[in-house]
Amino acid sequence: MAKENENSPETPETPETPETPATPAVPVRAEIEKIVGPDASEFLRKYLPTILVSAGLAVAVALGFGAWQNHKQGQAERAERLLSGQPMPEERFGAGLTLPRLQMVVDRYPKTPSAPLALLSLAAQFYANGQYEPARTAYLKFETLYPQHLFAPAAELGRAQCAEATSMVDIALASYERFIAAHPGYYLAPQAIFGKARCLEVRGLLDNARIVYEDFLAKQPQSPWESQVKAALQVLDMKKRALAKAPGAPAASVPPPAPKPAPAK
DSSP states (O other), X not given: OHHHHHHSOSSOOOOOOOOOOOOOHHHHHHHHXXXXXXXXXXXXXXXXXXXXXXXXXXXXXXXXXXXXXXXXXXXXXXXXXXHHTOOBGGGTBOSSOOHHHHHHHHHHOTTSTHHHHHHHHHHXXXXXXXXXXXXXXXXXXXXXXXXXXXXHXXXXXXXXXXXXXXXXXXXXXXXXXXHHHHOTTSTTHHXXXXXXXXXXXXXXXXXXXXXXXXXXXXXXXXXXXXXXXXXXXXXXXXXXXXXXXXXXSOTTSSOOOOOOOOOXX
């Protein structure tokens, strides 16, 4: 009995489990080579981790770009709402294109398509309010930021009008003449021509101003500006008659009409 206890182990022995032989790598590689060829197999073995990481980065970049596009689109839509004059209670803006509303578009959303239009409208409103220096600064900023924009010539014309409105006649006349030469087919070219005639009128060159007006009518007989030009010619005739009666009177005794600000579409 004691002999049996001596021979009995304290814990039963666990039978050994036969090891499963590892699958050799060569046959698997051989199968890959059968599918993609040995060269491609070697390439995948070396660079597959890098490819997977690069693919992950590409997805991350794509997702980030998508988020950025959504953010950009949201900014563009918000800028469009501001520029459209819609009421925006969250910004405490009422309806209409007020100066603060336009300034917000310019300051907060400078890279949206609405920003240049807002800046041009801001300049035009400054001009309409008689704030010629802020208007000139806004027009100049437009030319600097958006030199290739469709309305860049409108900003150039606006600066010329600001010079005329502040009695810088020589600067305005030179600016109008440059505009006429550089943008003959632009939709605001007639305004530059009329500005040139007004400057000549202020300088007392009434006959030269008449030539400018008459030349415009001869080239564009059906122009929508026809009535404005004929009214300007009547003013010139009145001045000439006044000069004939009082030779000592200044040529510009009757002030010319103020130029209209360059419109912003």
